[in-house]
Amino acid sequence: MKTPRPPRSVGGAARSAVDHPALEWLARAGFVMNGILHLLVGWIAIRIATGSGGEEASHSGALAEIASAPGGQALLWAGAVGFLALGLWQVIEMILGSEEASDRAKAGAKAAVYLALGVTTARFASGESDSDSESASGTTAGLLGSGAGKVALVVVGLVIIGVGVHHVYTGVTKKFVEELERTGGGTVGRAVVVSGQLGYIAKGAALAILGGLVIAAVATADPEKAGGLDAALRTVGAQPFGQILLIATGVGIALYGVYSIARARYSRM
Numbered sequence: 001m002k003t004p005r006p007p008r009s010v011g012g013a014a015r016s017a018v019d020h021p022a023l024e025w026l027a028r029a030g031f032v033m034n035g036i037l038h039l040l041v042g043w044i045a046i047r048i049a050t051g052s053g054g055e056e057a058s059h060s061g062a063l064a065e066i067a068s069a070p071g072g073q074a075l076l077w078a079g080a081v082g083f084l085a086l087g088l089w090q091v092i093e094m095i096l097g098s099e100e101a102s103d104r105a106k107a108g109a110k111a112a113v114y115l116a117l118g119v120t121t122a123r124f125a126s127g128e129s130d131s132d133s134e135s136a137s138g139t140t141a142g143l144l145g146s147g148a149g150k151v152a153l154v155v156v157g158l159v160i161i162g163v164g165v166h167h168v169y170t171g172v173t174k175k176f177v178e179e180l181e182r183t184g185g186g187t188v189g190r191a192v193v194v195s196g197q198l199g200y201i202a203k204g205a206a207l208a209i210l211g212g213l214v215i216a217a218v219a220t221a222d223p224e225k226a227g228g229l230d231a232a233l234r235t236v237g238a239q240p241f242g243q244i245l246l247i248a249t250g251v252g253i254a255l256y257g258v259y260s261i262a263r264a265r266y267s268r269m
Contacts, residue, residue, distance in 0.1 A: 023085055028264040030086030030114060033079035033121070035261035037062045038199075042254025045233050049246035057250075058132040058229045059117065063124040076125035083118030087111045089269070133227040140214070141223035153218050153226075160211030167204025171197045176259070180266040188266050196259035202252020206232050 040062035047053030055061045066072045066079075090111035094104050123130065143149030170176050176196050180188045210232035217226035225231065237246035 023089065024269055026082055026085030027089040027269065028082075028267070029078065030082035030084075030118075031260050031264040031267065033082045034086075034114075034117070035257040035259070035264070036066070036075075036079070037117075038203075038257030038260060039254050040065050040257075041229070042250040042252070042257060045250030045253060046247050048234065049237055049243045049250065056131060056133055056230045057233045059120065060124075060130050060132040061230065063121060064129060067124050067129075073125055076121055080118050080122035080125055083114050083121055087113075087115035087118055090114060133230045136226050136228040136231075137223045140217050140226040144218065144221060144223060150218050154215055157211045157214035157218070160214060161208050162211075164204045164207030164209075164211060167200045167207060169204075171200030171204060176200060179263065179268065188262075192259060192262040192266070195255040195262070198252050199254075199256025199259045202249050203256050206236070206249060206253065209235055 037059055041057055041059070044053060044055050044057040044061055044065070047055070048057060055065065063076065066075055069075075088111075090107045094107035094111060097103060097107055120130065140153060143153050174193065174197055177188065177193060180192065180196075206229060210229060213231055213235065214226045217223055227234075233246060233249060236242060236249055239245060
């Protein structure tokens with residue numbers, strides 16, 4: 001009579017999942033989709049700066065561009081699966097990864113972002129549409145109606161500014177290169193490093209401006225100021241020499257997209 005096999009622990013099951021090559025392949029596909037979105041956001045920002053397009057410079061604007069292209073629905077479904085796999089990967093990293101609380105918190109935050117992107121991408125793939133700017137403004141308007149909501153918005157704004165500053169720091173110090181150590185070796189070219197460096201700095205600057213706009217929305221009781229990434233980029237364009245600044249920011253965000261695609265190959269997972 002066979003001895004019954006003891007049930008696997010949750011940790012053991014999670015470790016088996018993270019070691020499965022299919023999950024790793026899908027998670028790396030998520031990096032590719034993230035790169036495509038950043039390339040499109042950067043391109044939209046450049047078009048806004050040059051007056052050749054008025055689309056929303058945000059993830060929703062990029063997803064709408066893909067949805068309208070031939071074969072776009074199939075790409076969106078593939079991207080949704082990739083984002084969800086990448087989010088699951090981060091959840092497992094949060095559970096089984098580093099024992100440092102900061103590393104677990106970072107993995108949890110990334111998991112939330114990628115899972116949310118997966119759901120949003122799936123909605124666009126199924127024919128629905130949404131606007132990041134309208135969603136951000138609507139949420140802000142609701143929170144401005146109470147004192148606790150205003151405090152929450154200020155905290156959110158400060159957190160976004162902190163994330164933006166950290167992105168700039170990561171770009172300046174090239175800390176991101178640690179993420180490009182592919183298991184089993186692999187040489188990361190200088191072009192990828194430069195793309196990551198400029199991309200992190202540009203994205204960090206945009207995020208810092210976005211956080212400042214959230215706080216400005218509280219100070220002025222104007223929810224339209226907190227219009228998401230699109231509002232932040234248009235704020236850049238409204239400054240002196242704004243056209244040049246917005247083009248430079250758009251190029252930087254696009255370069256972050258190049259770096260993200262490179263992560264699909266070189267990232268240690």
